[in-house]
Amino acid sequence: xxxxxxSDQVELREAVTAFARAELGADLLEEEKAGHxxxxxxxxxxxxxxxxxxxPEAFGGTDRDLLTTVCAMEGLGYGCPDNGLIFSLNAHVWxxxxxxxxxxxxxxxxxxxxxxxxxxxxxVHAMTEEGSxxxxxxxxxxxxRRGDRFVLNGSKLFITNAPVADVVVVFASEDLSSGPDGISxxxxxxxxxxxxxxxxxxxxxxxxxxxxxxFLEDCEVPAERRLGGEGAGVALFNSSMDYERACILxxxxxxxxxxxxxxxxxxxxxxxxxxxxxxxQSVSNKIADMKVRLETARLLxxxxxxxxxxxxxxxxxxxxxxxxxxxxxxxxxxxxIELFGAYGYMAEYEIERDLRDAVGGTIYSGTSAIQRMIxxxxxxx
Numbered sequence: 552x553x554x555x556x557x558s559d560q561v562e563l564r565e566a567v568t569a570f571a572r573a574e575l576g577a578d579l580l581e582e583e584k585a586g587h588x589x590x591x592x593x594x595x596x597x598x599x600x601x602x603x604x605x606x607p608e609a610f611g612g613t614d615r616d617l618l619t620t621v622c623a624m625e626g627l628g629y630g631c632p633d634n635g636l637i638f639s640l641n642a643h644v645w646x647x648x649x650x651x652x653x654x655x656x657x658x659x660x661x662x663x664x665x666x667x668x669x670x671x672x673x674x675v676h677a678m679t680e681e682g683s684x685x686x687x688x689x690x691x692x693x694x695x696r697r698g699d700r701f702v703l704n705g706s707k708l709f710i711t712n713a714p715v716a717d718v719v720v721v722f723a724s725e726d727l728s729s730g731p732d733g734i735s736x737x738x739x740x741x742x743x744x745x746x747x748x749x750x751x752x753x754x755x756x757x758x759x760x761x762x763x764x765x766f767l768e769d770c771e772v773p774a775e776r777r778l779g780g781e782g783a784g785v786a787l788f789n790s791s792m793d794y795e796r797a798c799i800l801x802x803x804x805x806x807x808x809x810x811x812x813x814x815x816x817x818x819x820x821x822x823x824x825x826x827x828x829x830x831x832q833s834v835s836n837k838i839a840d841m842k843v844r845l846e847t848a849r850l851l852x853x854x855x856x857x858x859x860x861x862x863x864x865x866x867x868x869x870x871x872x873x874x875x876x877x878x879x880x881x882x883x884x885x886x887x888i889e890l891f892g893a894y895g896y897m898a899e900y901e902i903e904r905d906l907r908d909a910v911g912g913t914i915y916s917g918t919s920a921i922q923r924m925i926x927x928x929x930x931x932x
Contacts, residue, residue: 563615597671627802635756688731721737746767749765851871867929870926
């Protein structure tokens with residue numbers, strides 16, 4: 552088994568890190584306080600090619616394999632401190648672009664993917680509804696066929712990128728009595744009559760990633776905008792969640808490495824009681840644990856990406872990766888704050904922001920409890 556990256560993967564990761572440092576970190580304190588999403592940075596990321604990493608060249612992408620894409624995303628997390636922007640980028644790629652690529656008709660791919668890869672449009676994935684939460688397939692939004700169109704009615708809640716979206720993958724039921732089997736997916740464009748979005752929500756963390764509610768009131772969508780065919784919603788959702796859970800936290804590996812390096816430097820240079828604080832075992836033990844989390848999380852993530860890249864089933868591994876990486880990020884952020892003391896609690900340092908951002912990872916794409924349930928089911932429990 553070869554654990555070495557290829558020279559191409561290493562060069563790409565380093566290039567992404569350098570780009571992120573140069574282009575994506577400016578004005579973060581102000582943008583984070585204001586909850587501002589930067590379309591300028593989004594477009595810069597697209598020019599560099601981030602939104603097109605796993606997309607075919609025919610649609611403007613670079614056709615990178617999954618392992619290489621995850622490697623690049625790790626570099627993004629290492630170089631860019633804006634976890635919100637990174638989250639929005641990954642949600643766009645894994646939960647919107649990827650379903651269109653995997654389930655879309657040739658016409659749908661031609662219409663949407665070049666704009667999404669090129670940064671002209673932003674896409675979102677809208678499943679969650681008020682009252683459903685982790686019961687994802689308890690969908691009450693309806694899609695009624697009327698000739699060559701579908702009429703959508705309902706609403707979607709806690710939707711990442713909703714306030715800035717140009718196109719939305721909406722899950723709706725064509726037959727409520729059929730339960731999950733009646734769910735289909737539809738591509739709904741901004742500006743469609745009956746489609747509206749709330750103002751951005753104020754959140755604990757990931758503040759530069761806008762979140763809102765979507766409303767559908769007699770929203771007519773052409774029949775050719777149904778994605779994946781009648782009743783394909785569950786298969787489409789599960790497929791996108793496998794990709795999302797496996798890959799959306801890849802950037803957090805880079806963030807964990809940057810966080811570790813910051814703490815090591817602090818422990819080496821900060822003096823208390825006449826010696827560097829790293830000489831105290833209570834401090835060095837925390838840093839050792841941070842290193843163990845980083846390396847084990849990285850191994851689990853890359854194994855999952857490799858499995859999916861080989862076309863192997865990886866639903867359990869995706870859930871394990873999402874669970875473990877997200878909880879490692881929370882714990883390491885807590886340890887970093889304790890190591891920095893009062894400085895770590897101050898907003899001008901990125902330490903406390905990392906913790907606020909990390910908590911979201913234990914909730915979105917399925918809570919930690921849901922990931923544990925998925926793993927247990929795969930074990931026959």
